[in-house]
Amino acid sequence: MAKMTMVQALNLALAQEMEKDxxxxxxxxxxxxDGGVFRVTDGLIGKFGPERVIDTPLAExxxxxxxxxxxxxxxxxxxxxxxxxxxxxxxxxxESHAARLRWRSGGRFHVPMVLRAPYGGGxxxxxxxxxxxxxxxxxxxxxxxVIPSGPRNARALLVSAIRDPDPVxxxxxxxxxxxxxxxxxxxxxxxxxGKSRVARPGGDITFxxxxxxxxxxxxxxxxxxxxxxxxxxxIDLLSISPLDDELFTRSVRxxxxxxxxxxxxxxxxxxxxxxxxLVEKSFLYLEAPVxxxxxxxxxxxxxxxxxxxxxxxxxxxxxxxxxxxx
Amino acid sequence: xPRKEIDLTCRVEYLSILDEDGLADAALxxxxxxxxxxxxxxxxxxxxxxxxxxxxxxRQGRIGTFAPVKGQExxxxxxxxxxxxxxxxxxxxxxxxxxxxxxxxxxxxxxxxGYNEGGAIPPGLKNLPPSIxxxxxxxxxxxxxxxxxxxxxxxxxxxxxxxxxxxxGDFHEALNFASVFQAPVVFxxxxxxxxxxxxxxxxxxxxxxxxKAVAYGMPGLQVDGNDVLAMYAAAREAADxxxxxxxxxxxxxxTYRMSVHTTADDPKKYRREEEVQEWVKRDPIARFxxxxxxxxxxxxxxxxxxxxxxxxxxxAAEERWxxxxxxxxxxxxxxxxxxxxxxxxxxxxxxxxxxxxxQTRSPHENG
Numbered sequence: 001m002a003k004m005t006m007v008q009a010l011n012l013a014l015a016q017e018m019e020k021d022x023x024x025x026x027x028x029x030x031x032x033x034d035g036g037v038f039r040v041t042d043g044l045i046g047k048f049g050p051e052r053v054i055d056t057p058l059a060e061x062x063x064x065x066x067x068x069x070x071x072x073x074x075x076x077x078x079x080x081x082x083x084x085x086x087x088x089x090x091x092x093x094x095e096s097h098a099a100r101l102r103w104r105s106g107g108r109f110h111v112p113m114v115l116r117a118p119y120g121g122g123x124x125x126x127x128x129x130x131x132x133x134x135x136x137x138x139x140x141x142x143x144x145x146v147i148p149s150g151p152r153n154a155r156a157l158l159v160s161a162i163r164d165p166d167p168v169x170x171x172x173x174x175x176x177x178x179x180x181x182x183x184x185x186x187x188x189x190x191x192x193x194g195k196s197r198v199a200r201p202g203g204d205i206t207f208x209x210x211x212x213x214x215x216x217x218x219x220x221x222x223x224x225x226x227x228x229x230x231x232x233x234x235i236d237l238l239s240i241s242p243l244d245d246e247l248f249t250r251s252v253r254x255x256x257x258x259x260x261x262x263x264x265x266x267x268x269x270x271x272x273x274x275x276x277x278l279v280e281k282s283f284l285y286l287e288a289p290v291x292x293x294x295x296x297x298x299x300x301x302x303x304x305x306x307x308x309x310x311x312x313x314x315x316x317x318x319x320x321x322x323x324x325x326x
Numbered sequence: 327x328p329r330k331e332i333d334l335t336c337r338v339e340y341l342s343i344l345d346e347d348g349l350a351d352a353a354l355x356x357x358x359x360x361x362x363x364x365x366x367x368x369x370x371x372x373x374x375x376x377x378x379x380x381x382x383x384x385r386q387g388r389i390g391t392f393a394p395v396k397g398q399e400x401x402x403x404x405x406x407x408x409x410x411x412x413x414x415x416x417x418x419x420x421x422x423x424x425x426x427x428x429x430x431x432x433x434x435x436x437x438x439x440g441y442n443e444g445g446a447i448p449p450g451l452k453n454l455p456p457s458i459x460x461x462x463x464x465x466x467x468x469x470x471x472x473x474x475x476x477x478x479x480x481x482x483x484x485x486x487x488x489x490x491x492x493x494x495g496d497f498h499e500a501l502n503f504a505s506v507f508q509a510p511v512v513f514x515x516x517x518x519x520x521x522x523x524x525x526x527x528x529x530x531x532x533x534x535x536x537x538k539a540v541a542y543g544m545p546g547l548q549v550d551g552n553d554v555l556a557m558y559a560a561a562r563e564a565a566d567x568x569x570x571x572x573x574x575x576x577x578x579x580x581t582y583r584m585s586v587h588t589t590a591d592d593p594k595k596y597r598r599e600e601e602v603q604e605w606v607k608r609d610p611i612a613r614f615x616x617x618x619x620x621x622x623x624x625x626x627x628x629x630x631x632x633x634x635x636x637x638x639x640x641x642a643a644e645e646r647w648x649x650x651x652x653x654x655x656x657x658x659x660x661x662x663x664x665x666x667x668x669x670x671x672x673x674x675x676x677x678x679x680x681x682x683x684x685q686t687r688s689p690h691e692n693g
Contacts, residue, residue: 025476051476057506062465062499069469069483072454075476077469093496096459097466104455106446107663142664165666194669242669 099142348616490521551579
C-alpha cells in the first residue's frame with residue numbers, strides 16, 4: 001500500500017491496465033511528453049511509447065470521434081478532455097455515435113471507450129475550467145457517467161470503466177486531485193460501475209452527494225453530529241448513470257429525510273432525478289420535503305466569487321437543520 | 327524584412343478516363359479484368375433499379391424517408407478496391423457501396439421502412455452503419471485506420487461523405503488527424519453539387535474540394551465521379567498508398583445528385599431542370615455500358631437479360647422484407663442493444679412498457 005493523491009491513483013490505474021491489456025491506448029492533448037496538464041498520464045509515454053500514448057492535435061470532437069473508431073476496431077481507448085468545459089466539442093460524437101453504435105448496428109459493434117475529463121470548481125481557474133455539466137452526459141441514453149470522490153475509488157472505478165464494454169464518461173474532481181492522500185493497494189482493485197457506497201453510516205437524515213462535494217458533505221455530517229447530536233448517513237453516488245437508486249432508497253426510507261448536494265446547476269441536474277425517484281418510490285416514507293443544495297443556475301463565477309457559488313458546509317448544515325425541523 | 331512568395335508544392339490533378347461517349351483514354355485505362363468490369367456494371371444497375379423501386383415504395387407509403395442515390399453509382403468502383411477486411415465508413419448516400427460490400431437489400435428496406443433491424447450489420451461484414459450527422463463519420467475512419475496499423479494489420483478505411491460535409495468541423499479534424507498520424511484512410515468526397523438546396527458554389531469558396539487536401543499535407547485528386555474507370559484508378563492509387571504506409575488521400579469525385587436530397591425534398595424550389603438534363607448526358611451507367619459494349623463485353627441482349635435478372639433479385643428481397651414485416655416486431659425490442667447488460671432503470675422501464683402492451687393486447691385475445 002502506498003499513500004497516493006487521486007492524480008497518482010489514476011496514473012496507477014492507467015499504467016496497470018496498459019500493462020495488462022495492449023488494447024488500452026491513451027490519447028489527448030498534451031497527454032504524452034507533457035504527461036497531461038494535471039499529470040494524470042505522467043510517465044506513460046516512456047513506458048508504452050508514442051503509438052499508445054498519443055499526443056493529438058487540438059480538437060476535442062476528433063479525440064472522441066477517433067476514439068470511437070479505435071473502439072469499434074476493438075481497442076480500448078481512454079481519451080482525455082483537458083477540461084470538462086471543453087467536452088462540449090466532443091459531446092456531439094458521444095451523443096450521436098458513441099452512445100448509439102451498439103444500438104444502431106443491432107449489437108454488432110460496441111464502443112468500449114472512456115472519456116476522462118477534470119471537472120468542477122474551487123481551483124481558482126479561468127472561465128470554462130470549473131464547470132460541472134455531468135447532467136448532459138447522464139441524460140444521454142447509451143452513456144455511463146462516473147465521478148469518483150477519492151484516490152482509492154478513482155483508481156478502482158477507472159479500471160472498471162476501461163474494462164466496461166460500453167462508453168463511460170469519467171469526470172475527475174479537480175478540487176480533489178491533490179487535496180488528500182489515501183492508501184491505494186498495488187494489487188488490482190475494481191468497483192462496479194453503477195453502484196454507490198455509504199461513505200458514513202447514520203440514521204437521522206440522508207445526504208446524497210458525489211465527487212467534489214463529498215468533502216463538504218462529510219464535514220457537514222460531522223458538524224451535525226457534534227453540534228446537534230444528529231447522525232447523517234452520507235451516500236457517495238460514484239456513478240451518476242446508471243444511478244444506484246437501491247442504496248439511497250433504502251437509506252431514505254430509513255431516515256425519512258434527504259438532502260442532495262452537487263455543484264452542478266440545480267435545474268434539471270442530477271439532484272432533480274434523485275428527488276423524482278424518491279417521490280415516485282418512497283413518498284410515504286418522507287417526513288420532510290427533499291432539499292437540494294446545489295450550484296445556482298448561473299455560469300459559475302470567476303474565482304473571486306466561486307466560494308459563494310459552490311455549496312459549502314454551512315449551506316449543507318442549514319438545509320439539513322431545516323429538513324430535520326420541518 | 328522580405329515579403330515574398332512561399333514555395334508551396336501544391337498540385338491538384340483532375341482525372342477522367344471515360345468520355346461522355348464511353349470512349350476511354352487508352353493510356354490511362356486501368357485495365358480492369360472483364361469479370362470485375364461486369365460485376366461492377368451489374369452492381370450499378372442493381373443499385374439504380376433498387377433506388378427507383380425504393381422511390382416508388384416511398385411514394386406508396388410503404389417505406390419512409392430515404393436519400394436516393396441516382397447518378398452516383400460509380401462510387402462502387404471506388405468501394406471495389408477494398409478488400410473484405412477493409413472498412414467502409416459510409417454516409418447515408420452510399421447504399422450502392424454498402425450493397426456491393428454485402429449488405430442485403432432487405433436490410434436497406436427495413437432501415438428505411440423504420441425497423442431498427444435494418445441497421446444490424448451481419449458478422450464479418452466490415453461496414454459501419456450509415457451515419458446521418460453530416461461528416462461526423464470521417465473521424466471513425468481515422469480511428470479504425472489508426473487501430474489497424476497499431477495492430478499491424480494491412481486493413482485500410484474508406485470514408486464517403488458529400489460536398490456539404492466539407493464545411494463541417496469534423497471533416498477538417500479528420501483530415502488533419504489522419505495526416506498527422508499518417509493513418510491509412512481514403513477520404514472520398516461525393517461532390518454531387520447540392521447539399522439539399524445549397525449549391526456547391528455556396529458551400530465553399532475553394533476552386534476545388536480536392537485542394538483542401540493540400541492544407542493538410544496530403545495528396546488530393548479531383549476525379550470524374552461518374553467515370554467508373556477514373557474512380558477505380560484513383561481509389562486504387564489511394565488505397566495502395568494507404569496500405570503501403572503512405573498515409574491518407576482525399577479524392578473529390580465530381581458527380582451529380584440527379585434526384586432529390588431525400589424523398590421529403592422538392593428540388594424544383596431551388597434548381598433548374600436544364601441543369602439536371604446536362605448531367606443526364608454524363609450518366610455513369612450509360613457511359614459505362616457504351617464502354618463495355620465497345621469492348622465486346624456487353625450487348626443490348628445481355629443488358630435486357632441483366633435487367634430481368636436484377637428485377638427478380640430486387641423482387642425477391644422485397645418479398646423477404648414483406649415476410650419480415652408481416653409478423654409485427656415486438657416494440658419491447660427498443661430496449662435491446664442499449665448496453666451490453668441492461669441496467670436496473672432500463673429493466674424497470676421495459677417492464678413498464680411490457681405491462682402496457684399486455685393490457686392493450688389482452689382484449690383482442692379475449693374477444
